Amino acid sequence: MAAIEARGITKRFDGGGGAAVDGIDLASTDGEFLVLLGPSGCGKTTLLRMIGGLEPPTAGDILIGGRVVTDLPPRARHIAMVFQSYALYPHMTVFNNIAFPLQAAKLPKETQKQKVGWASGILGIDHLLDRKPRQLSGGQRQRVALARALVREPNVFLLDEPLSNLDAQRRASARDELQQFQRRVGTTTLYVTHDQVEAMGMGDRIAVMDQGRIRQVGTPLEIYDDPADTFVATFLGSPPMNLIPDGASGLLFGFRPEHFVPASDATGDDAVRFPFHVHRTEYLGAERLLYGAVGETRTIARFPANADLPIHVGATSEFAVRRRDLKRFDRETGLRRDQIRGIG
Ligand SMILES: Nc1ncnc2c1ncn2[C@@H]1O[C@H](COP(=O)(O)OP(=O)(O)O)[C@@H](O)[C@H]1O
């Protein structure tokens, strides 16, 4: 096992405009499941490839287990990478696919068998060893790729959107399996995704990335409850955090859709009241969304489906948000400005 660290890592591609990865400092702890979350094109894969040794950084250092590995080739880093495309060998059985790195390392046949048995047991694919990849489901293929990574007993797993070509249902169970598997083996894992639900559900911590930079690192709860800026506030959560401009002070007031309370339930001055004009409601089984506006700003509220609400579509009702649920952001920079007290 080993912690991963990036120190001032930068990548500029030849001919490219700005930096794909722009001076990132990021450290995992040993055994951690750290998720790198960000929109497509923000530099996640580039960062992962530099950690894995597939891409030389323009500046900065990579450390694995406290040792600088920046100039070491991938095989000397004792890492295992699984990418979106698993690249299994189609003509080989599952057994041979998993054993491939062991055969390449010329390990004795008996050791190969033991290790393949161990890895395929952990991943629940020991009954599939005689099959060819085309006889497997997407989820099973993904597990074969993981088993092949696991037999090398790496210090670190680097996973780049490994679940993105599974359908939604398989993805949920694969997420669960992958997380349980990581807990069992305890291998430090850096997991790349653009899917905030995946990040929230799987990560010990999440590093939120945008335009080559890390915006915030924290536990899923910290990131959700205490976003450092408007990018993080709106990238996590679906529907996203509401951001309502306050004309007087150059601030944006942020609050989550689930933090709406009917004004009648908000007494005293621990809550801020405001009029909410409801355009449309939407039932989603367990919950109900209200689409509307606060002043000129499109705003969404979320309630349990059975909540008895004082609303009419097309009309304005009074709602409130508790002060502790209200975040303040600088309108210009998007950064949190919670030191400023008083509202509107
Ligand atoms: N080999 C490359 N040559 C030039 N530009 C690249 C190369 N690889 C990635 N990029 C650019 O770097 C940026 C980050 O890409 P990438 O790391 O793949 O993002 P992500 O994985 O977050 O979607 C993008 O603008 C992309 O076009």
Ligand SMILES: [Mg+2]
């Ligand atoms: Mg990518």
